[in-house]
Amino acid sequence: MRDLALVDSFGGTDADNDDILLKAFEDHEAYQDILKFKKFLVIGKKGSGKTAIFKKIITTRADDTFSYGHTFSDYPWHFHQQQAKAGIPNDEKFTHSWKYLILISLSKIILNQDNSLPFNDESREAMSKLEAFIVDAYGSRDPDLTQVFNPQREIRLKPHFELNFKILKAGASAESISIADLPTVIQEVNAQLMKLVLASLNPEHKYFIAFDQLDLGFDNKADDYISRLIGLLLAGRDINIAAKNAQVKFLVTVFLRDDIYNVLRFEDKNKITENFMSLIEWDTPRTTKTLKSLMEKIFSIVASDIDIEQDVKWSDIFNETREMPGHQSKYDHIKDRTYLRPRDMIKFANSALAKFKERLNSPASNTQDDKRKIDNIDIHSARHEYSEYFLREIDDEVHKHFPEYEKFLDVLRAVGTWQFEKSTFEIVLSQIFSKSDKTSSEALEELYDYSFIGFYKAGGSGYGGSEYVFKYRDSRASFSHASTRFRIHPGLIEVLGLKKV
Incomplete structure (x- = not known):
């Protein structure tokens, strides 16, 4: 660069507000895998670049590319919560409501964005039925997606769908159904919607529905939160497979933090990991990206x-x-x-x-x-x-998940050095934070889980050299309770006033 002094900055750290950062991700394999309809799940730590790729997807403007992005900072989760389907495993109880939301989102693109539609007679017939249902159910061909599950709404089933109305609960009308009763027929409604939207799409065009900010309100102890995330992944996988079989270029794509994905447990998770997941990492043995x-x-x-x-x-x-x-x-x-x-x-x-x-x-x-x-x-x-x-x-x-972390940072400040022994930590913990309800091992493990510290791992014959293991380098690496030597993350040396000895 001819004159570095002329540069104001190298851009911002927030993908929501920085065009430079968005441009820099254009050749990333995770972004390219989405554009090629190869993989739909993008996993990475907070700040790794997931939102940059999400923004890249939903802000791309082209005559043959259409997208809609869901972020959940203002999403009415309490409405969605009521759509849990009873009587089925937890892993699947939200799958059908996610499918419904995705299909309504795609309907919004079909009816309002792609001017090439309808592109043939089959598309015209499917779009006509789709529009009639959407307008009847939501009063507009361009519905507010935050109100899809508003319990005050009713949707008409006849004459739009051919359903087995014997499955409706007593007192429910075969003509229409309240959103509260939608779970009783949602599987059949989704099947009919799927046929209509896939038949409507132009096979030469590209369509994306993207989900980001799913970590807001994350609580790994909240079963319904875990079930909702699993339901979205299963719904996305099923719809993507259906789109591929229908030979249309439509992809549901999901952006999720790696630590959250690691705590999910469900059948077929390994198949999704192996076949449909892209990992955003930098400077690790698993990627060429630096x-x-x-x-x-x-x-x-x-x-x-x-x-x-x-x-x-x-x-x-x-x-x-x-x-x-x-x-x-x-x-x-x-x-x-x-x-x-x-x-x-x-x-x-x-x-x-x-x-x-x-x-x-x-x-x-x-x-x-x-x-x-x-x-x-x-x-x-x-x-x-x-x-x-x-x-x-x-x-x-x-701060939400480890509310006492500042008191443990005070302990690290009092330790005073970048590297320390467990015995030193135990002594200082008893002096600085004697009322802690955690043992020294529990405190060190929690500090490790959030990458404040790493533990020393001795090398051996055939196992490579000794190293300090940090969670941020590999979110799957578990804490070693046998370790007696630790190192504080170098990025914290100055703010904690530590000596590097």
């Missing part, structure tokens, strides 16, 4: 706004001819202070950029430091601001 390559895309996008240069490498921004302490490259030094998430890397890079620009404007600037690139002193200067950001990020995720 945060460095992502940042290089971001650098190039930023450079194109101020320069003719398009292909910007990491070493064009950071002076990698000088090592950081411990003989680390600047990339590894920064990466170790992240949760291997784009948002963390972008935040650190922006903080370092700001310190670089401050250095250029300072008359006391050291001539040893590179005047064209971010150098060691800029990295050091950025660490405290970044460390405060990092703790705030953790707080956003942890």
Whole structure:
């Protein structure tokens, strides 16, 4: 890059509000798998880039591509809760209500977005029946999807569907049914809706219904929450298989945090994992994707706004001819202070950029430091601001599920060093937080579960070298109660005032 001082920032950390981040994900395999209708489930840790791909899907505008995105910050879960189908296993009790919501969402696209429809006589007949049902049920061909399960609503079944009305409960009309009674016939209604929507679609066009922000209100002890998520995954899989069999390009796609997916237990989970799941990871043995390559895309996008240069490498921004302490490259030094998430890397890079620009404007600037690139002193200067950001990020995720974590952080502050022995932690815990209802092992395990700390794992013959194991690197790695040596995440060193000894 010709003049780094002209760069304001390397973009934002929030995919909801940053176009640069959206552009940077265009070649990610998870995004490409969706566009190719190969996989529908995208799994990754918070901040890994799921929402960037979700936004990319739902904001793409083309004459042959249509989408609708569901986010659940304002979704009326209490209405959906009432749609649980009684008398069937928990894993499946919400599957049919999810299918209904998906099919109504696709109907909205068919009736209001794709101007190529109807594209033949079969499509015309199916659309006519579909429109009649939607207008009759919701008063408009463009219904408000947050009101799909409003219990005050009734939907007419005749003459739109040919159902076995003997299954209706006593007192219910064969002409119409209340939303409260919909679970009694929803399986049959979905079957008829499925035929109509799939027959309506243009086989040359692409259609997507996407679900994000499913972690809002996450509680791994709430059975209904777990059942709803399982129901969505099963509904998405079934509809996607039906669409493929009908030879139309329609995909239900779901974005979910990896720690939430890991706690789900249901039949066929392994089949979904093996055949329909894309994993968003960075710098792990399971992927070729690195945060460095992502940042290089971001650098190039930023450079194109101020320069003719398009292909910007990491070493064009950071002076990698000088090592950081411990003989680390600047990339590894920064990466170790992240949760291997784009948002963390972008935040650190922006903080370092700001310190670089401050250095250029300072008359006391050291001539040893590179005047064209971010150098060691800029990295050091950025660490405290970044460390405060990092703790705030953790707080956003942890405070609901681990409300006493701040008291345990006080214990780590009092320990005072980056690496510590279990015996030291036990002594300080008894002094700082004597009223804790957790044993030292329980406290360490909880700190590990949220990646505040990692435990030492000794290497051995044939098993590779020794290492510190952190949950953020592998969400499936369990805590070792046998370990006696621990390390605090490097991103917390400054904010906790620790010594690196």
